[in-house]
Amino acid sequence: GNSVTQMEGPVTLSEEAFLTINCTYTATGYPSLFWYVQYPGEGLQLLLKATKADDKGSNKGFEATYRKETTSFHLEKGSVQVSDSAVYFCALTGNTGGFKTIFGAGTRLFVKA
Amino acid sequence: DTEVTQTPKHLVMGMTNKKSLKCEQHMGHRAMYWYKQKAKKPPELMFVYSYEKLSINESVPSRFSPECPNSSLLNLHLHALQPEDSALYLCASSQDGGGPLGNTIYFGEGSWLTVV
Numbered sequence: 001g002n003s004v005t006q007m008e009g010p011v012t013l014s015e016e017a018f019l020t021i022n023c024t025y026t027a028t029g030y031p032s033l034f035w036y037v038q039y040p041g042e043g044l045q046l047l048l049k050a051t052k053a054d055d056k057g058s059n060k061g062f063e064a065t066y067r068k069e070t071t072s073f074h075l076e077k078g079s080v081q082v083s084d085s086a087v088y089f090c091a092l093t094g095n096t097g098g099f100k101t102i103f104g105a106g107t108r109l110f111v112k113a
Numbered sequence: 114d115t116e117v118t119q120t121p122k123h124l125v126m127g128m129t130n131k132k133s134l135k136c137e138q139h140m141g142h143r144a145m146y147w148y149k150q151k152a153k154k155p156p157e158l159m160f161v162y163s164y165e166k167l168s169i170n171e172s173v174p175s176r177f178s179p180e181c182p183n184s185s186l187l188n189l190h191l192h193a194l195q196p197e198d199s200a201l202y203l204c205a206s207s208q209d210g211g212g213p214l215g216n217t218i219y220f221g222e223g224s225w226l227t228v229v
Binding site for chain 2: 014029031033034036038042044045046049051072089092093094095098099100101104106107
């Protein structure tokens with residue numbers, strides 16, 4: 001079955017540091033890939049997505065590239081801020097319809113001033 | 114700002130109480146979801162409604178009863194819950210069941226439920 005594996009956290013960085021959160025997936029066919037972010041005390045928000053190989057999703061300085069050859073969708077940001085402290089979930093959905101989203105375990109990010 | 118609104122934001126209920134969580138979306142989406150999220154875990158799917166009909170029930174205990182009065186509203190009726198049901202309950206919606214472009218779901222802020 002489909003699955004998503006994320007790097008374990010927590011990840012602690014200083015402000016303006018470079019961020020990478022690794023995400024790899026197992027899926028049949030060509031899934032769509034997502035990053036969701038959950039700030040403390042809130043629900044999940046869509047951060048970015050990519051629907052086919054080599055697509056790059058980007059938003060708020062974050063970006064991730066859909067790499068089919070390595071089945072990966074790593075999240076990167078060049079310079080993190082304290083306000084980026086949150087839990088980040090990598091996720092996928094199939095491309096043949098259906099309602100189920102497969103989430104990774106989540107990676108907690110702490111950014112220190 | 115989220116376009117999926119949930120009420121109440123916090124709820125404390127006893128094990129013999131009956132309460133309801135409510136959700137509303139105005140994005141014209143035809144699929145609506147209930148998820149349960151425990152601390153430090155990803156959301157777990159509970160129910161999906163598609164075009165106002167129950168499409169998925171992930172073997173959820175009958176003490177949770179969903180209802181979809183119309184395409185914009187989704188309720189979750191709670192009765193005789195257990196302390197282990199304490200969690201964040203997230204409502205979500207999507208345009209439909211997705212396809213070649215995947216299925217982007219939009220979450221509400223959640224309702225924090227404590228069962229005492």
